[in-house]
Amino acid sequence: MEVLLAIIIGILYAAGVYMILRRSLVKLIIGIILLGNGANLLIFLLGRITEGAPPIIPEDSSVFTEAYADPVPQALILTAIVISFGLQSFAIILVKRAHKVVKTDDLDEMNATDEDS
Amino acid sequence: MTQQIILYPLLLQLLLAILLMFFWNKIKAQRVISMVGSAIHLVVSIVVFAYIWNNGTQTLQAGSWEAPFGITFIADTFAITMVLLTSIAGFAVSVFSAGSVISGRLKFGYFPIYHFLLLGLTGAFLTGDIFNLYVWFEIIIISSFVLITIGGEKAQLEGAVKYFTLNFLASMIFLTAIAVLYGLTGSLNMADLANKVAAVENRALVEITAILFLIGFGIKSALFPLYYWLPASYHTPPSAVSAIFGGLLTKVGVYALIRVFTLIFVEDVFLDQILLVLAIFTLFSGALGALVQNNIRKIFSYLIISHIGYMIIGLGMYTEVAIAGGVFYLIHDIMIKTNLFMVSGLIYRIKGSNSMRALGGFYANYPKLSLLIFIPLFSLIGIPPLSGFWPKISLITATFNSESYWSLAAIIFASFLTLVVIAKLWAEVFWKDAQEIPERPRFRYFHKVKNIKRVEMVVPIIFLSLVTLYIGFGAEHVQTLSARIASELMDSQQYIDAVLNNSQITE
DSSP states (O other): OHHHHHHHHHHHHHHHHHHHHSSBHHHHHHHHHHHHHHHHHHHHHHTOOOOOBOSOOOTTOSSOOSOBOOSHHHHHHHHHHHHHHHHHHHHHHHHHHHHHHHOOSBGGGOOGGGSOO | OGGGGGGHHHHHHHHHHHHHHTTTTOHHHHHHHHHHHHHHHHHHHHHHHHHHHHHOOEEEEGGGOOTTTSOEEEEOHHHHHHHHHHHHHHHHHHHHHHHHSOHHHHTTTHHHHHHHHHHHHHHHHHBOBHHHHHHHHHHHHHHHHHHHHTTOOHHHHHHHHHHHHHHHHHHHHHHHHHHHHHHHHSOOBHHHHHHHHHHOSOHHHHHHHHHHHHHHHHHHTTOGGGOTHHHHHTTSSOHHHHHHIIIIIHHHHHHHHHHHHHHTSOSOHHHHHHHHHHHHHHHHHHHHHHHTOOBHHHHHHHHHHHHHHHHHHHHHHOSHHHHHHHHHHHHHHHHHHHHHHHHHHHHHHHHSOOBTTTOOOHHHHOHHHHHHHHHHHHHHHTOTTSTTHHHHHHHHHHHHHTTOHHHHHHHHHHHHHHHHHHHHHIIIIIISOOOOOOOOTTOOOTTTSOHHHHHHHHHHHHHHHHHHHHHHHTHHHHHHHHHHHHHHHHOHHHHHHHHHTOOOOOO
16 A cells, blocks of 8 residues: 555656646646645655554543554645645636736746846 | 743734735725734834843743644744844835835735735744644745735736746645655654654655755745746836845745754754855855846845855854854845835836836935935945944854855855945946936826825835844844854754743643
8 A cells, every 4th residue: 555655646746747847837737736636645655554543542541552543644634735725726817817918828938027127 | 821922923913914804995994004013013023022032932832732742832032033023024015015006906905915924924933843834834925926916917927927836846845845754753843853853763864854845945045056936026026025025035945944954954964065055056146147137126136046145154054153144144134135125116116117227317316315225235235334244254254164165255256246236236227327218107106196105115215224224233232142043043952942841831
């Protein structure tokens, strides 16, 4: 399971970076989404994948009695998913506006900011 | 109970941002609330700063979850100094925004978002939890995305695409680094991490994590090979936005670099060498970039990059004198860069252009304003006794002590290039004969707007120039402050004890 996940994460990162490096704005968004998902899965993987009970200590004891799943990575992923969701939706709107105003889908033609003025 | 005082600056910004949302369409009210609120924030920050200065580092465990399990807020001298600088720059830019940003932009929630940005900055400085730092960084960048696109001009949107992509990439690399760090140590509290990272046996993986942090924060703070988004975007939004970006957004990256590399990844000679080399290249490439630009806002953008190098040299040298110099430079730079972008905005509103070729005759037409602008421009170069001079003494002393002559050469040469750039700017904009610029119809020239607006545009520049003069002439005080910050940063045990052993629960 770990190996499979590791490979998937590697592919997601590689594909994400590749897509960001393309010239098309739409591919930029796809790259951003892939990269965000890769990072979330990485937190999940590195939080150790264990089959365990929820981390709740029974009333009659003061320490954990059985194997438990670490809840922290899940909280982290939840936060990270929400944040990257917000960023991705912003990116889609930004790209739509930019496409409308600049009238091109090609990042190489977006060079008004480099002009000497 | 008293430890809650460190959260007041943060909560005040949050309150302001929410309050401003209720006045969405009432722009006049927003202007007043933002200015008054920022002034109160400045006072509160000064009070908290004085409290920390007298009582030492204070911590707060959110929700009374003891460290290292809960989220820690910690205000040591470094953090609270940055909060204070944020509130000074925030107040100045708030007043400047009220005067200079057109109401068409203000209608789309400029002020609420502006205060969310300041909230993110304050939070990033005060947090003691690495994942919480990520969340504050996200608040900062999301607010900055909105601020940079508000108005939706062509150049703005193009700049925003570049700004967005690289900052998003930086966040993802930062998140990846946190994931690996959590996998290695099982902790997120920075003080706890400092102990646990030192005990990790797989040093190669620690090194890689450190590099990931370096790249993530390096993009945000515009270090040498990672800075290309900055000159492509910082000149596009209104100058009030550029001012707060130029003053604080790259500096929060520098803050994070200093924090992480003095607390979590310490005593790493390899990394310090990398930092030094990057800093030297940053100094050179930024200054050379500034040399060939024609737009004065682009010149200032490149100078931001160049001067990041000074702070990173201080960190890379990793001696107490060097870090004190770097921190002093950071303090000086936040005030100067904020001020310079406001100056560029003022020049733009007076002449209708930011191109050096089109400008001229400023000194003949506006002698008093020119004298005012003289202060930040020549403090930037570091002509004694103005403020840029003093941190460079510390840095140069430190390079001599560690026999790092390349850094010494870079510091001096970059200062010289800055001098050339500013001298060229002064000659072109201020001394050259006035050029014929075609009058722009419907442009809100400085002499056409109401008196109150003019005051709102000039007062923040005077205010920040006075702060700069204080940093220059009261250098002894700032030097004491940065020496104390440096000694706290070098002795990270103090920070760790403050978080982990001070486990008394706050009511």
